[in-house]
Amino acid sequence: MEKTGPLYAPPTSRKRVRTAQLVLVLLAASSYALTYLLWSDSRAETLPINAATIIAQCSALHLTPGPPDDFHTRTHSDRFAAGTKATLIRNASIWTGLDSGNEVVYGDVLIDKGLIKKVGSVGKAFLRSYADLVVLDAAGAWVSPGLVDLHSHLGVDSAPELRGAADTNSIKGLVLPWLRSLDGLNTHDDAYQLSISGGVTTANVLPGSADAIGGQAFVIKLRPTAERSSSAMLLEPPFSLNGTFVDPFQRPRWRQMKHACGENPSRVYSGTRMDTQWAFRQAYNTARILKDKQDAYCGKALAGQWAGLGEFPEDLQWEALVDVLRGRVKVQNHCYEAVDIDGMVRLTNEFKFPIAAFHHAHEAYMVPDLIKKAYGHPPAVAIFATSARFKREAYRGSEFAPRILADNGLDVVMKSDHPVLNSRHLIYEAQQAHYFGLAANLTLASVTSTPARIMGQDHRIGRIIEGFDADIIVWDSHPLSLGAAPTQVFIDGIAQLDKPYTSTKPKSAQRIPATPNFDKEIADAIKYEGLPPLEPETAKSDVIVFRNVGSIFLKNAATRGVSEIFTSAGADGVVVVEKGRIVCSGTQAACPTALSRSEALHLDLEGGSISPGLVSYGSPLGLAHITGEPSTSDGPVFDPLSMLVPEIIDGTVIRAADGLLFATRDALLGYRNGVTSAVTAPSSRGFLSGLSTVFGTAAAHKLAEGAVLQEVAALHVALSMSSGISVSTQVATLRGLLLGEGEGDLAKRFADVVAGKIPLVVDVESADIIASVLVLKKEVEAATGKTIRLTLAGATEAHLLAKEIGNAGVGVIIRQRPFPGSWEQKRILPGPPLTPYSAIATLVAHNVTVGIKVDGPFSVRSTRFDMAWAGLESNGVLGKAEALALASSNLEDLLGITESNSDLVATRGGSDFEGKVVAIISLRQASVDLI
Numbered sequence: 001m002e003k004t005g006p007l008y009a010p011p012t013s014r015k016r017v018r019t020a021q022l023v024l025v026l027l028a029a030s031s032y033a034l035t036y037l038l039w040s041d042s043r044a045e046t047l048p049i050n051a052a053t054i055i056a057q058c059s060a061l062h063l064t065p066g067p068p069d070d071f072h073t074r075t076h077s078d079r080f081a082a083g084t085k086a087t088l089i090r091n092a093s094i095w096t097g098l099d100s101g102n103e104v105v106y107g108d109v110l111i112d113k114g115l116i117k118k119v120g121s122v123g124k125a126f127l128r129s130y131a132d133l134v135v136l137d138a139a140g141a142w143v144s145p146g147l148v149d150l151h152s153h154l155g156v157d158s159a160p161e162l163r164g165a166a167d168t169n170s171i172k173g174l175v176l177p178w179l180r181s182l183d184g185l186n187t188h189d190d191a192y193q194l195s196i197s198g199g200v201t202t203a204n205v206l207p208g209s210a211d212a213i214g215g216q217a218f219v220i221k222l223r224p225t226a227e228r229s230s231s232a233m234l235l236e237p238p239f240s241l242n243g244t245f246v247d248p249f250q251r252p253r254w255r256q257m258k259h260a261c262g263e264n265p266s267r268v269y270s271g272t273r274m275d276t277q278w279a280f281r282q283a284y285n286t287a288r289i290l291k292d293k294q295d296a297y298c299g300k301a302l303a304g305q306w307a308g309l310g311e312f313p314e315d316l317q318w319e320a321l322v323d324v325l326r327g328r329v330k331v332q333n334h335c336y337e338a339v340d341i342d343g344m345v346r347l348t349n350e351f352k353f354p355i356a357a358f359h360h361a362h363e364a365y366m367v368p369d370l371i372k373k374a375y376g377h378p379p380a381v382a383i384f385a386t387s388a389r390f391k392r393e394a395y396r397g398s399e400f401a402p403r404i405l406a407d408n409g410l411d412v413v414m415k416s417d418h419p420v421l422n423s424r425h426l427i428y429e430a431q432q433a434h435y436f437g438l439a440a441n442l443t444l445a446s447v448t449s450t451p452a453r454i455m456g457q458d459h460r461i462g463r464i465i466e467g468f469d470a471d472i473i474v475w476d477s478h479p480l481s482l483g484a485a486p487t488q489v490f491i492d493g494i495a496q497l498d499k500p501y502t503s504t505k506p507k508s509a510q511r512i513p514a515t516p517n518f519d520k521e522i523a524d525a526i527k528y529e530g531l532p533p534l535e536p537e538t539a540k541s542d543v544i545v546f547r548n549v550g551s552i553f554l555k556n557a558a559t560r561g562v563s564e565i566f567t568s569a570g571a572d573g574v575v576v577v578e579k580g581r582i583v584c585s586g587t588q589a590a591c592p593t594a595l596s597r598s599e600a601l602h603l604d605l606e607g608g609s610i611s612p613g614l615v616s617y618g619s620p621l622g623l624a625h626i627t628g629e630p631s632t633s634d635g636p637v638f639d640p641l642s643m644l645v646p647e648i649i650d651g652t653v654i655r656a657a658d659g660l661l662f663a664t665r666d667a668l669l670g671y672r673n674g675v676t677s678a679v680t681a682p683s684s685r686g687f688l689s690g691l692s693t694v695f696g697t698a699a700a701h702k703l704a705e706g707a708v709l710q711e712v713a714a715l716h717v718a719l720s721m722s723s724g725i726s727v728s729t730q731v732a733t734l735r736g737l738l739l740g741e742g743e744g745d746l747a748k749r750f751a752d753v754v755a756g757k758i759p760l761v762v763d764v765e766s767a768d769i770i771a772s773v774l775v776l777k778k779e780v781e782a783a784t785g786k787t788i789r790l791t792l793a794g795a796t797e798a799h800l801l802a803k804e805i806g807n808a809g810v811g812v813i814i815r816q817r818p819f820p821g822s823w824e825q826k827r828i829l830p831g832p833p834l835t836p837y838s839a840i841a842t843l844v845a846h847n848v849t850v851g852i853k854v855d856g857p858f859s860v861r862s863t864r865f866d867m868a869w870a871g872l873e874s875n876g877v878l879g880k881a882e883a884l885a886l887a888s889s890n891l892e893d894l895l896g897i898t899e900s901n902s903d904l905v906a907t908r909g910g911s912d913f914e915g916k917v918v919a920i921i922s923l924r925q926a927s928v929d930l931i
């Protein structure tokens with residue numbers, strides 16, 4: 001919970017420091033006098049020559065970490081970069097993080113010397129001494145502290161991913177507390193700038209989770225430094241970092257240590273949870289023995305019993321873990337399940353050390369009382385918003401966990417695990433937590449002041465307070481609204497964007513979203529231990545009257561897009577549906593008898609909308625229950641280009657329809673969020689995937705009505721620089737197949753592609769490979785005289801060839817949020833605030849038909865956010881209808897869907913984070929499902 005009391009916890013060990021200081025002063029004053037003093041006190045034993053050092057070292061063992069007492073009197077930051085001008089941010093709505101995260105100051109922020117100098121109304125008189133002041137007029141926009149990411153692998157798991165930069169995990173043993181993430185901290189990670197552009201200013205860079213104890217973590221500021229070194233990025237590194245003399249009377253600084261339990265260490269070491277837990281106990285026992293020796297030694301030294309005392313017991317490998325036992329390390333513990341949390345809680349009580357936070361912790365919300373039993377204090381819980389179900393540990397993850405944890409009085413932190421989630425969008429994790437019920441004050445705190453406190457840096461970052469580091473974001477909209485982007489980011493008082501980004505968002509975007517009520521869902525998440533029933537309930541009445549409909553969007557057969565056909569402009573919009581068909585819509589005048597139909601079910605949409613059912617493409621949705629568990633999934637196909645295909649199946653093109661699994665939780669969650677159908681291609685790790693299929697996301701099984709909507713949609717191949725076979729070989733293979741060199745089924749399917757009967761979907765990221773594909777298309781078309789329907793999927797670098805792709809009549813299915821994860825994705829068009837246009841907007845502006853791609857099945861449910869976000873960041877290129885088309889009609893076009901999905905989605909409340917899907921209207925099933 002947010003501290004409301006003093007900002008600086010008083011150093012509890014001040015008294016001990018004074019005592020120790022006194023001893024040293026005496027030591028220094030006169031060695032003779034001191035020798036005499038100790039001599040007389042210690043039964044005439046010989047005083048070692050380094051007695052003073054030993055006494056200092058022993059006294060220092062009990063100091064607790066934290067800032068020096070006079071920290072808040074500093075006049076400039078230790079990270080101040082000379083030459084940085086003072087800046088005044090004028091007329092802002094400043095979320096300071098004070099008053100339990102409820103304080104908003106309307107006024108100015110003055111920053112200078114790397115620090116926040118004044119918050120509130122900064123008068124002319126105060127500014128007189130600032131000759132060279134930079135003024136930024138925020139025009140009322142929201143200002144927040146820089147975002148703090150408690151769990152990141154920035155710099156150690158660098159983008160783009162290269163073999164020369166895999167520095168996240170050492171697999172040299174289950175217990176490696178002596179390793180330091182700093183040693184792998186790449187200063188050239190492409191992601192630094194991207195994450196800064198999303199408002200992240202500080203990150204805790206953790207080693208990976210391959211080991212039980214993976215090593216020490218380090219807190220960095222993300223900005224480039226003059227020294228250009230890894231060390232220069234560190235925020236308050238431990239004084240002992242480079243082995244130089246440490247002032248023993250200075251309070252030590254907080255250290256960080258990664259721990260991991262559960263699946264990852266088990267998997268990496270072919271062990272079990274039992275092995276990992278024993279590794280922890282063995283390690284802590286080693287550390288405890290050393291600590292006890294040190295304490296016994298120091299007990300004697302401080303009592304002046306020098307005889308036979310020898311050297312201070314030390315061990316460079318174990319000193320960090322001993323420091324954990326001394327309560328001087330923030331233990332950041334990757335730990336998902338109740339069983340693992342239980343093991344760690346027992347460990348903390350056996351060895352008496354606190355854990356700073358349980359990370360990932362997908363089952364934490366089910367066991368708050370267990371977490372409170374941890375030694376010392378309850379750990380915070382640092383989680384994802386909706387990323388779940390990808391392995392057993394995550395299967396019971398709930399989007400309501402942040403709210404439930406907060407209701408139980410536990411500290412909630414939203415984190416990225418970058419690059420698992422791109423930390424540029426850390427604020428999106430917070431926004432989703434807010435959408436699903438976390439209070440606004442706690443939500444903003446969850447990515448600022450709370451992680452700052454959990455990492456022991458809340459004396460300088462995470463809030464906007466005079467004297468704190470000048471890490472500040474000016475937002476283009478309310479930070480909890482969808483698509484919020486910084487217009488400027490300051491780190492240590494240095495502006496990080498070349499020039500402030502000018503957003504075209506309307507004034508209403510400055511309003512905090514009024515989120516829906518999820519009380520029932522929250523109760524069910526607890527009741528069903530993360531597995532609440534997700535099957536929709538079909539309305540009993542054949543007639544549904546939707547009231548207070550704000551807008552209606554329908555597919556437009558003529559334009560093959562989506563059009564807004566009704567907007568209420570404040571009036572009571574009405575839509576009457578009978579047996580899944582709209583029989584009347586518009587104002588009440590258009591449906592005069594609607595309101596009096598007593599046999600009907602009346603649903604108030606509170607200004608919400610009715611819009612087309614969404615389509616999902618890009619993930620293995622419908623082919624896996626848990627993607628990380630092979631036994632729950634269809635599995636990968638044999639790739640004829642990279643492996644020996646068994647003769648019995650050689651030449652057969654695999655159909656995803658044959659492997660479909662129904663009622664997966666991701667599919668049902670998709671349905672509940674408006675994704676009523678999906679296109680999935682067979683999972684392949686190489687060149688040839690096979691034939692995709694179209695299926696209904698709510699169907700109970702394959703034989704149910706509306707389960708398989710189209711047996712075969714498109715033919716899918718992938719061309720990649722990471723496949724282990726040359727790109728030229730892959731392109732040559734594709735050429736051969738398109739020119740009729742295949743045999744049997746393969747030949748037949750490619751003949752269908754060449755004849756334009758089904759689209760060819762090419763998974764490809766690099767602009768160079770895209771260019772080769774465009775040339776190949778031309779070449780084949782010249783040879784055959786027919787037009788190929790070509791769709792590029794992934795296509796991170798497609799914007800570089802937007803004009804050529806548009807001219808070639810080729811479509812693109814692309815992620816809404818690009819990331820340079822691999823070299824072939826390096827040249828992303830990041831979009832606002834780094835570039836005025838996003839890749840989607842750029843492609844659309846070149847008349848390319850664009851669809852949205854999702855990667856993981858867990859993100860299918862968020863399609864409606866992806867699509868709306870694409871519209872919001874399009875700088876006016878895409879209206880709401882065009883944004884809807886990205887995840888509906890466009891995808892159908894691009895994937896060869898012959899019968900358009902006629903489902904409609906009714907959303908209650910406003911758009912984006914204000915709305916909640918309440919009904920799916922199905923013409924095909926002649927019914928309405930209630931969500």
Ligand SMILES: *[C@@H]1O[C@H](CO)[C@@H](O)[C@H](O)[C@H]1NC(C)=O
Nearest residue numbers: 001002100101102439441442
């Ligand atoms: C968040 O704000 C509410 C008031 O809006 C307050 O009751 C609550 O205590 C705050 N939460 C914390 C943890 O400070």
Ligand SMILES: *[C@@H]1O[C@H](CO)[C@@H](O)[C@H](O)[C@H]1NC(C)=O
Nearest residue numbers: 090091092137138139140141
């Ligand atoms: C602050 O900005 C708002 C919104 O642009 C504007 O209405 C107001 O006049 C400004 N106030 C000052 C003091 O500049």
Ligand SMILES: *[C@@H]1O[C@H](CO)[C@@H](O)[C@H](O)[C@H]1NC(C)=O
Nearest residue numbers: 237238239240241242243244
């Ligand atoms: C490293 O050593 C230098 C002295 O050579 C010292 O000034 C500096 O603060 C040390 N850095 C750390 C992080 O301890």
Ligand SMILES: *[C@@H]1O[C@H](CO)[C@@H](O)[C@H](O)[C@H]1NC(C)=O
Nearest residue numbers: 803806807844845846847848
């Ligand atoms: C897109 O299409 C429109 C209408 O067909 C045309 O006017 C415009 O020039 C095209 N834009 C580009 C960039 O090709």
